[in-house]
Amino acid sequence: MNREGWVTSIARYLRLARLRSCNIDRVLVQLIVAIGLTAAAEASDVERWDSLQLLGREVPPGTSTKFPFIPDRSFEASYLNMPVFVARGVTPGPTLCLAAGVHGDELNGVEVVRRAFAQIDAQELRGTLIALPAINAEGVRTGNRYLSDRRDLNRAFPGSAGGSVARLIAHEVFTHVVIRCDALLDLHTASNKRANLPQIRADLSDPAIRELAIHFGLGIVVGGSGPDGSLRREAAKAGIPAIIYEAGEPFRFQEDEIERGAEGVENVMAYLDMTEQPEREIPDARVYERSRWVRTAVGNGGFFFPTANLGDLVQAGDSLGKIVDPLTDETFEVLSPIPGEIIGMAVPQPVLSGYALFHLAWHESN
Numbered sequence: 001m002n003r004e005g006w007v008t009s010i011a012r013y014l015r016l017a018r019l020r021s022c023n024i025d026r027v028l029v030q031l032i033v034a035i036g037l038t039a040a041a042e043a044s045d046v047e048r049w050d051s052l053q054l055l056g057r058e059v060p061p062g063t064s065t066k067f068p069f070i071p072d073r074s075f076e077a078s079y080l081n082m083p084v085f086v087a088r089g090v091t092p093g094p095t096l097c098l099a100a101g102v103h104g105d106e107l108n109g110v111e112v113v114r115r116a117f118a119q120i121d122a123q124e125l126r127g128t129l130i131a132l133p134a135i136n137a138e139g140v141r142t143g144n145r146y147l148s149d150r151r152d153l154n155r156a157f158p159g160s161a162g163g164s165v166a167r168l169i170a171h172e173v174f175t176h177v178v179i180r181c182d183a184l185l186d187l188h189t190a191s192n193k194r195a196n197l198p199q200i201r202a203d204l205s206d207p208a209i210r211e212l213a214i215h216f217g218l219g220i221v222v223g224g225s226g227p228d229g230s231l232r233r234e235a236a237k238a239g240i241p242a243i244i245y246e247a248g249e250p251f252r253f254q255e256d257e258i259e260r261g262a263e264g265v266e267n268v269m270a271y272l273d274m275t276e277q278p279e280r281e282i283p284d285a286r287v288y289e290r291s292r293w294v295r296t297a298v299g300n301g302g303f304f305f306p307t308a309n310l311g312d313l314v315q316a317g318d319s320l321g322k323i324v325d326p327l328t329d330e331t332f333e334v335l336s337p338i339p340g341e342i343i344g345m346a347v348p349q350p351v352l353s354g355y356a357l358f359h360l361a362w363h364e365s366n
């Protein structure tokens with residue numbers, strides 16, 4: 001291996017070590033050992049990089065494939081099954097996992113994964129991409145956020161071998177796929193009758209997760225570790241840096257949100273050194289440590305008409321919209337209680353007291 005080759009290898013190694021939060025002393029010892037190997041090691045390194053064994057399948061280096069999670073045709077498989085996309089690179093590298101359709105009605109991420117995967121040439125890939133584009137496949141087909149047992153899959157991770165359908169699926173996904181990932185991107189949209197500004201959600205207290213979030217390149221990162229049982233929280237607890245891409249509305253495909261998501265996947269792959277593509281210029285991220293919802297004041301229910309928009313920077317006391325009581329024609333102003341950026345909001349609709357209207361994010365120093 002020539003000098004340039006070593007430098008590239010060392011940089012790649014350190015980046016992966018940083019991603020997995022390795023002890024740096026141990027990394028250096030390993031590095032010295034690695035440098036001591038002869039140039040022949042490079043050739044054998046490539047030889048050692050073998051076929052991926054996953055879910056009873058074999059995926060040879062330099063190939064990509066799509067197959068069902070459960071190979072058998074059966075009554076059970078027909079509603080439990082989900083597609084699996086795998087691209088095995090030609091040279092060693094990290095395993096990046098993409099998850100979408102955890103909430104079956106959230107379609108943008110499903111198309112982000114399809115588009116990102118279609119652009120990958122396994123012959124030029126370092127490492128492995130494993131994508132589960134429709135974990136709640138039945139929900140994606142029928143527009144259902146939840147599973148057939150009416151449970152939220154995103155509260156069931158890491159699952160259990162003897163649990164309900166949600167916990168069984170979570171367990172299968174976690175033990176066969178998630179545990180093998182070096183980094184994980186989970187793709188979501190807002191919930192019913194709401195819309196989200198494209199944003200990354202990440203546990204900012206973990207440096208590896210924070211870096212991953214910023215290198216997605218979206219320019220906006222909102223802090224938080226996610227609820228118990230959510231895929232990204234449980235993956236992070238298992239030592240796998242995991243972030244969420246949140247963008248747009250459920251039940252439909254939205255071109256801008258999909259395109260920005262697919263670009264973000266490319267950016268992360270470049271950051272992890274999985275592709276030859278140079279890293280794009282990463283914009284300075286607006287990193288928000290805190291967020292909260294502005295709700296309909298008690299007794300102020302009616303027809304909601306927002307005037308503020310996603311991405312608006314608002315001050316305390318600014319008007320965000322109004323609610324009209326259709327029986328009294330009384331109008332209630334919705335005011336921002338704090339300065340912040342609108343990262344999520346309800347669409348115009350009838351609302352009752354306590355209904356979440358605007359999601360505001362702000363810096364802790366404010």
Ligand SMILES: [Zn+2]
Nearest residue numbers: 103106188189
């Ligand atoms: Zn979701």
